[in-house]
Amino acid sequence: HVWASAGQDVTLIGRKASGQAPEAAHYATELPQDTGIVVMAVPAQATADALATYAPARDVPLVLTAKGVERGSLRLQTDIATGWETSVLTGPSFAADLRLGKPTALTLGSATIGAAHGLADALQSPVLRLYPTDDRVGAQIGGALKNVIAIACGAAMGAGLGESARAALLTRGLAELTRLTVALGGRAETVAGLSGLGDLTLTATSEQSRNYRFGLALGRGDTLPAGTVEGRVTAGAAMALAEQHGIDMPITRMVAALLDGQVTLADAMERLLSRPTRTE
Numbered sequence: 001h002v003w004a005s006a007g008q009d010v011t012l013i014g015r016k017a018s019g020q021a022p023e024a025a026h027y028a029t030e031l032p033q034d035t036g037i038v039v040m041a042v043p044a045q046a047t048a049d050a051l052a053t054y055a056p057a058r059d060v061p062l063v064l065t066a067k068g069v070e071r072g073s074l075r076l077q078t079d080i081a082t083g084w085e086t087s088v089l090t091g092p093s094f095a096a097d098l099r100l101g102k103p104t105a106l107t108l109g110s111a112t113i114g115a116a117h118g119l120a121d122a123l124q125s126p127v128l129r130l131y132p133t134d135d136r137v138g139a140q141i142g143g144a145l146k147n148v149i150a151i152a153c154g155a156a157m158g159a160g161l162g163e164s165a166r167a168a169l170l171t172r173g174l175a176e177l178t179r180l181t182v183a184l185g186g187r188a189e190t191v192a193g194l195s196g197l198g199d200l201t202l203t204a205t206s207e208q209s210r211n212y213r214f215g216l217a218l219g220r221g222d223t224l225p226a227g228t229v230e231g232r233v234t235a236g237a238a239m240a241l242a243e244q245h246g247i248d249m250p251i252t253r254m255v256a257a258l259l260d261g262q263v264t265l266a267d268a269m270e271r272l273l274s275r276p277t278r279t280e
């Protein structure tokens with residue numbers, strides 16, 4: 001909708017290829033011959049399958065928007081899409097807000113800063129401001145891990161622990177995703193930007209977020225909502241990555257253990273609060 005409204009020629013490809021096409025966009029069942037940029041928006045665990053199904057040409061820039069680590073392989077999205085000229089578009093953005101034309105700012109991460117600037121120029125619009133970076137690792141870890149921390153924040157709020165507890169989880173969660181980013185070769189400054197702190201702030205404080213709502217239900221003991229909740233799978237995958245790299249991620253570990261049914265919410269909170277004192 002954003003790009004079509006800005007006058008770009010937008011074709012939507014999906015396995016259903018139906019529904020109400022956004023203004024000035026149209027549906028197709030396969031990629032047009034003259035495709036200039038491919039933007040993929042499937043859940044993180046479906047990226048490999050969707051790439052195999054739609055097989056974008058290798059010389060067409062491929063922009064990934066999924067936020068998550070692949071189960072089992074522990075691959076980031078760009079490691080799934082090797083062989084393409086791959087970039088990531090990530091940061092604080094509820095699709096419903098974008099659909100309404102509300103102003104949004106995102107990170108555009110490419111392999112080189114030149115490529116990122118080129119794509120940002122092509123994809124920005126009056127309501128979509130893009131910040132180029134060549135740190136695809138930082139941009140992706142921020143986007144993937146903010147969902148896990150948002151589940152923790154929702155659970156704390158759902159259990160009635162209060163907004164101070166949520167702020168503590170959000171801040172210490174940011175420390176966790178910064179540690180993992182640096183261990184994987186990304187930069188701390190990326191995580192302090194839109195793709196990390198920005199998206200974490202949005203997702204961990206808004207009931208528009210599916211991850212936060214899932215956490216709320218967990219904390220309240222309600223039936224867990226169905227649908228795409230990326231943090232559910234990414235919690236365990238990120239924990240496995242952290243173990244591989246010798247990184248301490250206590251909040252992520254507790255979310256993964258909670259989702260696996262290994263601990264109760266009360267146990268998880270008690271364990272987090274009884275950890276040895278350390279400098280901030």
Ligand SMILES: NC(=O)C1=CN([C@@H]2O[C@H](COP(=O)(O)OP(=O)(O)OC[C@H]3O[C@@H](n4cnc5c(N)ncnc54)[C@H](OP(=O)(O)O)[C@@H]3O)[C@@H](O)[C@H]2O)C=CC1
Nearest residue numbers: 015041042043044046049050065066067093094095228230
């Ligand atoms: N929604 C949002 O506000 C935002 C979402 N994101 C990220 O974008 C990604 C997708 O989220 P979102 O669009 O909300 O998820 P949804 O679950 O709403 O939609 C996912 C879409 O992907 C399709 N799909 C799933 N698996 C496959 C597959 N194997 N092959 C082809 N198509 C497939 C689904 O098709 P079908 O309908 O047939 O099942 C559906 O159209 C997530 O990683 C999310 O974190 C990022 C920023 C904002």
Ligand SMILES: O=C(CO)COP(=O)(O)O
Nearest residue numbers: 091092093094209210211
């Ligand atoms: O990534 C998002 C906002 O930036 C969407 O968050 P949810 O997947 O939690 O709804």
